Amino acid sequence: MTASKPISLKDEGLEQKKRSTPMGDALRQFRRNKMAVVAFFIITFFIFMAVTASLWSNISFLDAPKGFKARHTINPAGLDRVDPYAEPGHCARDGLDQGKAWCALLTEEQRARFPNSCRVEIPDPNQRQWCYILGSDGGGKDWMTQTVYGAQVSLAVAFVGSSVSLLLGLVYGMVSGFYGGRIDNVMMRFVDFLYGIPGLVIIIIMQVYFREISSKYEDSSGIVGFIVEINKDLGGLFFLFIALGLLSWIGTARLARGQVLSYREKEFVEAARAVGARDRRIIFVHLLPNIIGPLLVAETLAIPGYIFAEAFLSYIGLGVQPGTPSWGEMISRAGQEGGFYSNRHMIYVPSAALVMLTLAFNFFGDGLRDALDPRLRGR
Amino acid sequence: MTNVAKSEKVMTAPAKKKDYGDPIVSVRGLKKHFPIKSGLIFQRETAAVKAVDGLDFDIFRGETLGLVGESGCGKSTTGRTILQLHRATSGTVNFEGTELTTLKGNSLREMRRKMQIIFQDPYASLNPRMSISRIISEPLVVHGIGSERDRQKRVEELLERVGLNPFFANRYPHEFSGGQRQRIGVARALALEPSFIVCDEPISALDVSIQAQVVNLLQDLQRDMGLTYLFIAHDLSMVRHICDRVAVMYLGKIVEMAESEELYTNPLHPYTQALLSAVPVPDPDVEENRQRIILKGDLPSPANPPVGCNFNTRCPVAIDVCFDWDPELIEVLPGHWVACHRVT
Numbered sequence: 001m002t003a004s005k006p007i008s009l010k011d012e013g014l015e016q017k018k019r020s021t022p023m024g025d026a027l028r029q030f031r032r033n034k035m036a037v038v039a040f041f042i043i044t045f046f047i048f049m050a051v052t053a054s055l056w057s058n059i060s061f062l063d064a065p066k067g068f069k070a071r072h073t074i075n076p077a078g079l080d081r082v083d084p085y086a087e088p089g090h091c092a093r094d095g096l097d098q099g100k101a102w103c104a105l106l107t108e109e110q111r112a113r114f115p116n117s118c119r120v121e122i123p124d125p126n127q128r129q130w131c132y133i134l135g136s137d138g139g140g141k142d143w144m145t146q147t148v149y150g151a152q153v154s155l156a157v158a159f160v161g162s163s164v165s166l167l168l169g170l171v172y173g174m175v176s177g178f179y180g181g182r183i184d185n186v187m188m189r190f191v192d193f194l195y196g197i198p199g200l201v202i203i204i205i206m207q208v209y210f211r212e213i214s215s216k217y218e219d220s221s222g223i224v225g226f227i228v229e230i231n232k233d234l235g236g237l238f239f240l241f242i243a244l245g246l247l248s249w250i251g252t253a254r255l256a257r258g259q260v261l262s263y264r265e266k267e268f269v270e271a272a273r274a275v276g277a278r279d280r281r282i283i284f285v286h287l288l289p290n291i292i293g294p295l296l297v298a299e300t301l302a303i304p305g306y307i308f309a310e311a312f313l314s315y316i317g318l319g320v321q322p323g324t325p326s327w328g329e330m331i332s333r334a335g336q337e338g339g340f341y342s343n344r345h346m347i348y349v350p351s352a353a354l355v356m357l358t359l360a361f362n363f364f365g366d367g368l369r370d371a372l373d374p375r376l377r378g379r
Numbered sequence: 380m381t382n383v384a385k386s387e388k389v390m391t392a393p394a395k396k397k398d399y400g401d402p403i404v405s406v407r408g409l410k411k412h413f414p415i416k417s418g419l420i421f422q423r424e425t426a427a428v429k430a431v432d433g434l435d436f437d438i439f440r441g442e443t444l445g446l447v448g449e450s451g452c453g454k455s456t457t458g459r460t461i462l463q464l465h466r467a468t469s470g471t472v473n474f475e476g477t478e479l480t481t482l483k484g485n486s487l488r489e490m491r492r493k494m495q496i497i498f499q500d501p502y503a504s505l506n507p508r509m510s511i512s513r514i515i516s517e518p519l520v521v522h523g524i525g526s527e528r529d530r531q532k533r534v535e536e537l538l539e540r541v542g543l544n545p546f547f548a549n550r551y552p553h554e555f556s557g558g559q560r561q562r563i564g565v566a567r568a569l570a571l572e573p574s575f576i577v578c579d580e581p582i583s584a585l586d587v588s589i590q591a592q593v594v595n596l597l598q599d600l601q602r603d604m605g606l607t608y609l610f611i612a613h614d615l616s617m618v619r620h621i622c623d624r625v626a627v628m629y630l631g632k633i634v635e636m637a638e639s640e641e642l643y644t645n646p647l648h649p650y651t652q653a654l655l656s657a658v659p660v661p662d663p664d665v666e667e668n669r670q671r672i673i674l675k676g677d678l679p680s681p682a683n684p685p686v687g688c689n690f691n692t693r694c695p696v697a698i699d700v701c702f703d704w705d706p707e708l709i710e711v712l713p714g715h716w717v718a719c720h721r722v723t
Contacts, residue, residue: 268506
């Protein structure tokens with residue numbers, strides 16, 4: 001009786017094998033891809049930079065923008081401290097000594113307005129040096145600080161763009177694929193319609209329209225005024241999210257639908273139906289865990305697109321609001337301020353950051369795909 | 380309609396050799412047509428694939444009924460329609476006195492505890508993201524049976540029962556071979572202690588050596604638990620070994636049904652004869668002189684079946700009447716049913 005004799009571990013040769021779960025295997029597979037691991041650390045570094053942006057501004061020359069809003073305060077004391085178009089590595093001698101001298105001319109009340117400049121506890125002014133590590137722009141504002149703040153904008157666009165796209169596309173595509181028939185037909189024809197629209201043109205038109213609204217409802221109360229206020233606080237990112245998110249989900253929806261269609265007919269789904277599982281269980285237990293991998297990969301690989309779209313819009317002046325540093329806007333400013341000829345660092349720094357981050361997301365996405373694709377596993 | 384009434388009448392006649400009890404499943408006039416739609420948004424039904432086109436048969440408690448036929452003849456659709464995984468277009472399926480085709484929602488879910496299915500492809504039938512213990516306990520979770528610990532115990536019992544080490548419970552499907560996966564599929568089907576199991580070609584995706592193991596397992600389970608099988612297959616020698624009775628399907632209809640020895644020794648329908656003549660014999664002398672009946676042409680499209688007898692396009696002995704009327708399934712010998720004008 002072959003049937004009732006339990007098969008021993010030795011027979012199967014499984015005893016030495018490591019515990020293997022789908023997630024554990026994926027992680028092991030990912031670690032094998034060196035480029036992806038490097039990319040992961042680059043992305044982590046940029047995230048770290050963006051989160052700690054306000055700390056970075058302290059080690060650079062000027063007061064940095066707070067939040068997404070650019071509030072570059074010109075130090076009243078340091079007109080001579082501000083070096084426009086400083087080369088990377090250019091160091092300025094601390095001007096606080098002069099500041100102190102200048103402070104001495106002020107009344108007590110006036111001095112209170114410039115607490116930073118009128119600090120008196122500087123031990124030895126002559127020894128303090130502050131450096132433009134990555135140079136400065138025409139206004140003498142530190143270029144590294146602005147690049148660090150630009151990472152905030154790019155990463156915010158990357159994560160919000162991909163999250164919105166994943167969420168909308170997943171729900172839309174799964175509903176369409178799972179219920180099928182006429183629902184599927186109507187929903188997918190709508191996606192086809194959206195697919196035919198040139199995305200960038202629509203985004204530009206929407207951004208122009210949002211600009212109009214922003215200026216019109218700037219001080220009004222009510223829901224529109226509230227949204228405009230939020231947008232202003234985010235440096236124009238809120239409307240950018242809407243414009244990017246509105247069309248980005250259609251590719252995800254198609255992918256999700258295709259995945260659902262292929263898994264819906266699998267026998268394990270039929271087995272679940274045969275034991276009486278409800279639709280909700282089939283969707284969340286059987287379909288979602290199986291289809292989420294390719295969707296995550298697709299979204300990761302789409303992130304460079306969002307970053308570039310934001311950079312492009314900011315470059316042509318339709319992205320973030322003026323005063324908010326963003327890599328696209330910085331490159332644009334660099335071009336206008338002679339970055340192509342004399343102040344090369346102004347072009348190089350934000351461009352390098354842009355290229356590094358987008359390439360990192362690409363390699364990370366590739367690694368993710370190899371790790372999550374069961375067809376490649378074990379090879 | 381006369382067809383249905385008539386077959387119901389004769390169907391209850393006592394069977395020949397074995398003493399069959401009550402039918403556990405009674406299928407009458409079962410049809411499953413898949414609509415073919417056309418149109419961009421407002422789709423109209425332009426035609427239908429008649430996958431199953433009028434079946435009448437009983438499955439008796441404790442027996443194994445084989446269902447054979449070539450690819451695309453509607454074997455699997457029949458099994459799935461009986462289990463209400465496809466809803467029937469018309470006809471009735473009576474399971475232990477309950478009419479299934481009209482059941483919905485919770486009452487149907489309750490009935491699913493008594494009937495289960497084992498699939499052909501052991502790779503597609505287990506969710507790759509679930510551990511074995513989750514796969515096997517899923518039926519229990521769905522029906523809210525037992526506590527978490529009871530279920531775990533039950534999973535271990537079931538794994539033991541199908542010849543796998545309970546130690547494997549926390550592993551994932553990709554760590555198992557085809558035969559082991561098929562055992563896991565059997566364990567899942569057994570979890571709810573069903574009385575009727577549709578085996579949808581459970582061995583055709585396996586190695587020959589593994590096939591025997593799985594077949595033995597199924598037979599042991601049948602003996603110990605009093606299971607009834609509808610065994611869908613295309614391996615005729617395996618069917619002869621396993622099944623008490625065999626039904627031969629062609630293009631959505633049963634053409635011949637008899638006890639398996641009777642069918643294999645005395646096939647009456649020309650299609651059955653052709654099928655059996657294709658079975659290789661493991662004896663070189665016999666094999667050399669074996670007369671094969673080669674059928675002309677291909678299986679006609681089930682969307683557009685021939686007028687008259689389904690088989691008339693390929694039948695070597697067709698006569699005029701075959702092109703006019705569809706023959707009914709008639710009991711020509713005790714327990715031996717044939718649908719052929721040339722036999723009756």
